[in-house]
Amino acid sequence: GENVEQHPSTLSVQEGDSAVIKCTYSDSASNYFPWYKQELGKRPQLIIDIRSNVGEKKDQRIAVTLNKTAKHFSLHITETQPEDSAVYFCAASKSFNKFYFGSGTKLNVKP
């Protein structure tokens, strides 16, 4: 089955700096890659996603890039703010709604 690896497990940045979280996947048939943000005690919320026919997608301060050849995708957050502090999960899916999640990255943005 699919295996999704996520790095780093923890990331600490200064407010205003950029943060990058990387994920790799093993199944070349995977075609949908969402990113979720989970604040403490709350449900995961979709923040951005990308499909395999696109190499990059941007939404304000958040962007995701996908390299299908290398089978990796990354989340980029620019001009980080304290409210960006949360756990971020990447995921990969190839069929219907069977998703494989990365192990999560705890992002801490220091004011």
Next chain:
Amino acid sequence: KAGVTQTPRYLIKTRGQQVTLSCSPISGHRSVSWYQQTPGQGLQFLFEYFSETQRNKGNFPGRFSGRQFSNSRSEMNVSTLELGDSALYLCASSSMQGASYNEQFFGPGTRLTVL
């Protein structure tokens, strides 16, 4: 539109008991997926239902089962509870229509504690 809802929000059970969790998807969403979230294992896929049929299944023992009703509401059942079943159980719904057909929206989860 109302979001995904789950009941109950908290449950305490003892080993050997069974438990049923409920999930109501966003109106119009026909796919419901279930996940187990633990600090050590992250988010693990349990199963997914669409139009009352289980389409996908993760690698969990047969003690974990589910079903979906004609109104798309779903239930998950865990029998013969073990201490290791203590976790946050999340459900997520998708519309399976349009360009964003498989975007998943999560419920708040049910926190299950097994003593």
